Amino acid sequence: MREPLSPQYDPGAIETPLYRLWEARGYFQARAGAVRAGRADPYVIVIPPPNVTAVLHMGHGLNNTIQDVLTRWQRMRGREALYLPGTDHAGIATQNVVERIVAAEGRTRAELGREAFVERVWQFVDETGPTILQQLRAIGCSCDWSRTRFTLEPALSRAVREVFVQLYEKGLIYRGNYIINWCPRCLTALSDEEAEGEPTQGRLYHLRYPLADPAPGLPTLPDGRAYVVVATTRPETMLGDTAVAVHPDDERYRALVGRDVLLPLAERRIPIVADAFVDREFGTGAVKITPAHDPNDFEMARRHGIAPLDIMTPEAHLNDAVPEPFRGLERFAARKAVVEAFRAAGLLEKIDDHAHTLPHCYRCDTIVEPRLSDQWFVRMAPLAAPALAAARAGQVRFTPERHARVYEHWLENIRDWCISRQLWWGHRIPVFYCGTEGCGAMIVAREDPTSCPECGGGALTQDPDVLDTWFSSWLWPFSTLGWPDETEDLAAFYPSHTLVTAPEILFFWVARMIMAGLEFRDRVPFQDVYLTGTVRDMEGRKMSKSLGNGIDPLEVVKLYGADALRYTVISSVGLGTDVRMDPNDLETTFSVGRNFSNKVWNAGRFALMNVAADEVAPVAAVAPSLELADRWILSRLGVAAQEIGRNLETFRFHEAAESAYHFFWGELADWYLEVIKPRVQPGAAPVSRAAAETTLVATLDGILRLLHPVMPFITEALWQRLPRVSGAARSESIMIAAWPEAADYPRDADAEAQFGELMDLIGTVRALRSEYGIAPATPVALILSNVSAALEAALAREEHALRRLARVGEIRHGSQDGGAGAHAVLPSGVEVFLPLAGVIDLDRERERLARELERLDGQLRGTVAKLANEQFTARAPADVVAREREKADSYREQRDRLATKLAGLS
RNA sequence: GGGCGCGUAGCUCAGUUGGUUAGAGCGCUACGUUGACAUCGUAGAGGUCACAGGUUCGAGUCCUGUCGCGCCCACCA
Numbered sequence: 001m002r003e004p005l006s007p008q009y010d011p012g013a014i015e016t017p018l019y020r021l022w023e024a025r026g027y028f029q030a031r032a033g034a035v036r037a038g039r040a041d042p043y044v045i046v047i048p049p050p051n052v053t054a055v056l057h058m059g060h061g062l063n064n065t066i067q068d069v070l071t072r073w074q075r076m077r078g079r080e081a082l083y084l085p086g087t088d089h090a091g092i093a094t095q096n097v098v099e100r101i102v103a104a105e106g107r108t109r110a111e112l113g114r115e116a117f118v119e120r121v122w123q124f125v126d127e128t129g130p131t132i133l134q135q136l137r138a139i140g141c142s143c144d145w146s147r148t149r150f151t152l153e154p155a156l157s158r159a160v161r162e163v164f165v166q167l168y169e170k171g172l173i174y175r176g177n178y179i180i181n182w183c184p185r186c187l188t189a190l191s192d193e194e195a196e197g198e199p200t201q202g203r204l205y206h207l208r209y210p211l212a213d214p215a216p217g218l219p220t221l222p223d224g225r226a227y228v229v230v231a232t233t234r235p236e237t238m239l240g241d242t243a244v245a246v247h248p249d250d251e252r253y254r255a256l257v258g259r260d261v262l263l264p265l266a267e268r269r270i271p272i273v274a275d276a277f278v279d280r281e282f283g284t285g286a287v288k289i290t291p292a293h294d295p296n297d298f299e300m301a302r303r304h305g306i307a308p309l310d311i312m313t314p315e316a317h318l319n320d321a322v323p324e325p326f327r328g329l330e331r332f333a334a335r336k337a338v339v340e341a342f343r344a345a346g347l348l349e350k351i352d353d354h355a356h357t358l359p360h361c362y363r364c365d366t367i368v369e370p371r372l373s374d375q376w377f378v379r380m381a382p383l384a385a386p387a388l389a390a391a392r393a394g395q396v397r398f399t400p401e402r403h404a405r406v407y408e409h410w411l412e413n414i415r416d417w418c419i420s421r422q423l424w425w426g427h428r429i430p431v432f433y434c435g436t437e438g439c440g441a442m443i444v445a446r447e448d449p450t451s452c453p454e455c456g457g458g459a460l461t462q463d464p465d466v467l468d469t470w471f472s473s474w475l476w477p478f479s480t481l482g483w484p485d486e487t488e489d490l491a492a493f494y495p496s497h498t499l500v501t502a503p504e505i506l507f508f509w510v511a512r513m514i515m516a517g518l519e520f521r522d523r524v525p526f527q528d529v530y531l532t533g534t535v536r537d538m539e540g541r542k543m544s545k546s547l548g549n550g551i552d553p554l555e556v557v558k559l560y561g562a563d564a565l566r567y568t569v570i571s572s573v574g575l576g577t578d579v580r581m582d583p584n585d586l587e588t589t590f591s592v593g594r595n596f597s598n599k600v601w602n603a604g605r606f607a608l609m610n611v612a613a614d615e616v617a618p619v620a621a622v623a624p625s626l627e628l629a630d631r632w633i634l635s636r637l638g639v640a641a642q643e644i645g646r647n648l649e650t651f652r653f654h655e656a657a658e659s660a661y662h663f664f665w666g667e668l669a670d671w672y673l674e675v676i677k678p679r680v681q682p683g684a685a686p687v688s689r690a691a692a693e694t695t696l697v698a699t700l701d702g703i704l705r706l707l708h709p710v711m712p713f714i715t716e717a718l719w720q721r722l723p724r725v726s727g728a729a730r731s732e733s734i735m736i737a738a739w740p741e742a743a744d745y746p747r748d749a750d751a752e753a754q755f756g757e758l759m760d761l762i763g764t765v766r767a768l769r770s771e772y773g774i775a776p777a778t779p780v781a782l783i784l785s786n787v788s789a790a791l792e793a794a795l796a797r798e799e800h801a802l803r804r805l806a807r808v809g810e811i812r813h814g815s816q817d818g819g820a821g822a823h824a825v826l827p828s829g830v831e832v833f834l835p836l837a838g839v840i841d842l843d844r845e846r847e848r849l850a851r852e853l854e855r856l857d858g859q860l861r862g863t864v865a866k867l868a869n870e871q872f873t874a875r876a877p878a879d880v881v882a883r884e885r886e887k888a889d890s891y892r893e894q895r896d897r898l899a900t901k902l903a904g905l906s
Numbered sequence: 907g908g909g910c911g912c913g914u915a916g917c918u919c920a921g922u923u924g925g926u927u928a929g930a931g932c933g934c935u936a937c938g939u940u941g942a943c944a945u946c947g948u949a950g951a952g953g954u955c956a957c958a959g960g961u962u963c964g965a966g967u968c969c970u971g972u973c974g975c976g977c978c979c980a981c982c983a
Contacts, residue, residue: 009943232983281982287982288983296982405909540975540976578912588932607942609941609942646922670947771950
C-alpha cells in the first residue's frame with residue numbers, strides 16, 4: 001500500500017527534498033561530451049546575470065521562471081539543456097552599496113584607500129554573493145550550478161582583458177578628451193545609456209550679455225552699453241562661457257558676428273561666432289557657448305577653434321577658474337548666486353518656465369553633469385554594422401517582433417561607448433603609462449608589463465580607472481564557457497539559443513552581446529530574444545524597492561509553493577505585455593496557481609487512492625476494452641499535448657498554461673474522474689476497471705509530463721508515486737522523462753463527438769434542474785427525442801454517467817408525454833424534456849412564475865407608457881431615453897422566456 | 907520633436923493568419939458536507955470589445971481619424 005497523501009497540497013514538504021534529489025543526481029548538469037560526440041543537440045540559455053548584491057524580486061521571478069520552463073521543456077525533448085547561472089559584479093551599484101556600509105561605520109572610501117576598499121567589497125560579495133542564486137533554487141530553476149560564473153572572477157577578467165587588447169589593436173578602442181556624462185555623486189563617467197532622461201520642470205533664464213564695444217541697432221542698458229540676450233537653463237555655466245553663437249543667416253545678429261561680448265561677472269571678452277547649429281527659433285536665437293560643460297557647445301567651439309574653460313570640480317562645485325565670490329559653490333547654489341548677480345546688475349531679462357528632459361545617473365538618480373575629461377571609448381560603428389545585418393537577416397529573432405525595430409534604430413544611430421569608469425570596483429583598465437621623463441609610452445597588454453618596452457624604464461603606472469560593468473557582461477555568452485580558450489564547453493554550448501530578459505537592457509546588454517558575439521566568435525550569441533513585460537503593481541507602477549510595492553517571490557513560495565508562483569506568473573504573461581500583480585493581496589494574486597496546484601495534487605491523490613494495483617497494463621494491451629470515456633480522455637490529451645507544445649514553441653506561455661489548465665481541470669478532473677468513479681470502486685467489473693486504471697495512469701502520466709516545465713515539484717512528487725506500467729521502462733525522474741508529443745495520443749474523432757454529446761446533455765439537464773429548483777437529491781425522468789447518432793452511441797456506452805452526474809432516473813425515447821415539464825434543445829438538435837409532475841410542486845412553481853410574469857408585465861407596461869409619453873422622449877436626455885428603451889427590450893425578452901416556461905408547466 | 911504599445915466582464919487579462927453564440931481566473935448570486943479536492947462542486951448574472959468613420963459576404967481582429975493611458979528614443983541651449 002502506498003503512503004497516503006494529505007488532502008491539501010503542502011508544497012513545503014516536498015520542494016526542498018526534490019530539488020536536492022535532482023541536484024544530487026546531476027540532472028541540471030549539461031554534458032559537453034555528449035554534444036561533442038554528436039549524441040545530443042544542445043539547448044542553451046545563459047542567465048541574465050543578476051547583480052551580486054541583488055535580492056530576488058518578481059522581475060527575476062518572471063524572467064527566470066520563463067527560462068526554466070524553456071530549459072526543462074527542451075531537456076525533456078531530449079536536448080542537452082544548459083541553463084547557465086551566474087552573477088554580475090555590477091560596478092557602480094555594488095560600489096555604492098559598500099560605500100553606504102562603510103559610511104555607516106563612520107568612514108569614507110577615500111579614508112580606506114583603494115586596496116582596502118576593494119578588499120571590503122570582496123568581503124561583502126563573498127558574504128552575500130550567493131544569496132540570489134540560492135533564491136533561484138527556491139523557485140525551482142534547474143541551473144547547472146557546476147558552471148556558475150561571476151563577471152569579476154579571474155577567468156572572465158581574462159576574457160575582458162583579451163577583448164580590450166584585441167579591440168585596441170584593431171583601433172576600435174581609443175582614449176580621448178570629450179564631454180561625457182558625469183555623475184557628481186558617484187564621481188565617475190557614465191555611458192549615454194546610463195544617463196536616464198527624466199522629464200523635469202525647469203526654467204529658462206534670459207541673460208543680457210553687454211557688448212564689449214558700441215554696436216548700433218541693439219537695445220541698450222541704462223549705462224548706454226548695447227547687449228544681446230542669451231537663453232540658458234543652466235545659468236551657472238555662464239562663468240565658463242567662451243563665446244556666443246548665432247545662426248549665420250540670422251538677420252538680427254549678422255552685424256555682430258566677429259564682435260566681442262564682455263562676459264558679465266567674469267568680465268572676460270568672448271567672441272560672437274556664427275554657427276549653423278544654432279536654432280534661430282529657440283530662445284533669442286543667440287546661444288552662450290560653454291565648451292567644457294555641454295557636448296554641443298564643445299563641438300561648436302572646436303569648429304571655431306575656441307578653447308574650453310573648465311569651471312567645475314568633479315563634485316560639481318565651481319572651481320578656481322571663476323571669480324572669487326563664486327568659488328567653491330555647489331552647482332545649484334552657484335545657479336542662484338549667478339542669477340542674483342545678474343539681477344543686481346540689471347542684466348536679468350526674464351525667467352520663463354521650461355519643461356525639458358534632464359539626464360540622471362541610473363544608479364543614484366543624481367542629475368548628470370556634462371564634463372570634459374579623458375576617457376576610454378569603443379568605436380561602435382564597425383561593431384554595429386554586422387549586428388544590424390544579422391538581425392535583418394533573421395539570425396536573431398525578437399519576440400515580440402516590434403523590439404527588432406527599436407534595436408535597429410539604436411544601431412543605426414550608434415554612438416561611441418564610453419567604457420572607463422572612475423571607480424575602484426571592476427576590471428582595471430589594462431593600460432600602463434611609462435613615467436620615465438620624456439618617454440610617455442602607453443602600454444596595452446595581456447600581461448602586466450614589468451618594464452617599459454620603449455625606454456626600458458620600470459616606472460609604470462596602471463590607468464586608475466575600471467571598465468564599465470557592461471564591458472564584461474557583453475561577453476557573457478562565451479566568456480562563461482571558457483573563452484578565450486577553445487574549450488570543450490565553448491565548442492558544445494556556443495551559441496546559445498534563447499535569451500530571456502527585460503526590454504530595459506536591450507541596448508545595455510542584448511545589442512552589445514550580439515556585437516561581441518559576432519566580433520569575437522563570428523556568430524550571433526543566440527537565435528531568439530524573448531523580451532518579457534514589466535511586473536507592475538495595481539496602479540501600473542513598476543515594482544521597486546524604493547516604492548515598497550514589490551512582491552517577494554520567496555514569500556509566495558512559502559505561502560503557496562514554487563509551482564503556484566510559477567503557474568501564476570506563466571499564466572499571466574501575455575506576449576510581451578506587462579504583468580500586473582497586487583502586492584497587498586497575495587492571496588488573490590496567486591489564487592490561480594495555488595488552487596490549480598491543489599487540484600493537481602488531489603487528482604493525483606484520487607488516482608493513487610483508487611488504482612488498486614501497483615502496476616497497470618499498457619494502453620495498447622487493454623485497447624479492446626477501452627470504454628468511451630477512456631478513448632475520449634486519451635484523445636483530448638493528444639489535443640492538449642499539441643496545444644501546449646505549439647504554444648511553448650512560439651513563446652505563448654499564457655496559452656500553454658491555459659491549455660494545460662483546461663485539460664487538467666475542465667476535462668480530466670471535471671469529467672473523466674467523475675465518470676470513472678464507479679469503475680474503480682471495489683466490486684467493479686475487473687475488465688472495465690483495468691481499462692479505467694490504465695487510462696487514468698496514462699493520462700496522468702501524460703499531463704504531468706506536459707505540466708512539468710511549469711510546475712516541476714508537484715508533477716515530480718505525483719509522477720514518482722504513479723503505478724508502473726507493466727513492460728514499460730520508466731525514467732527515474734519526470735525531469736528527464738520524454739516530452740509527450742501529440743502523436744503519442746492519436747485523435748479519436750468518434751469518441752470526442754460522442755462524449756461531447758453526452759457532456760452537452762448532462763450540462764443541459766443540470767441547467768434545467770437548477771432553473772426549476774429541483775433539489776440536488778431528487779432524481780428526474782428524462783424524455784429524449786430527435787436523438788443524434790452520436791448521442792445514441794454515447795448512451796449505449798455511458799448511460800451511467802448521465803444517471804449519476806445529472807441525477808437522472810428513468811430515460812425514455814420518444815416525444816414528450818404532454819404533461820408539465822421543462823424543455824430544452826441541445827446544439828445538435830436533440831430535444832430534452834423533463835417531466836416535472838411530482839418532482840417539484842407544480843402549483844407553487846406555476847404561481848411563482850405567474851407572479852413573476854405579472855410583475856414583469858407591470859414593469860414593461862410602465863416603461864412602454866413612459867416611452868409613449870412625448871414629454872419624456874422630447875425632454876429627457878438622450879441617454880436616459882436610450883436606457884429606458886433597453887430596459888423595455890430586456891423586460892420583453894424576460895417576459896417571453898417566462899411565458900414559454902409557464903406554458904411548459906401547464 | 908520622432909517612434910512604439912495599450913484601451914475587451916466589477917478586477918487582472920487571453921483572443922495566433924478576419925469566420926458559428928467574444929473566453930479564463932478572481933470577485934459576485936443561488937444551491938450543495940455525493941469518500942480526490944470547500945484552495946471544492948453544480949448552475950447563473952455580468953460585455954454598445956474606448957469613440958467615430960471606412961474596407962469586407964463577415965471586423966474585437968484590417969485601414970483612417972479622435973480621446974485616454976503607458977513606454978522608448980532625441981544635442982533646441
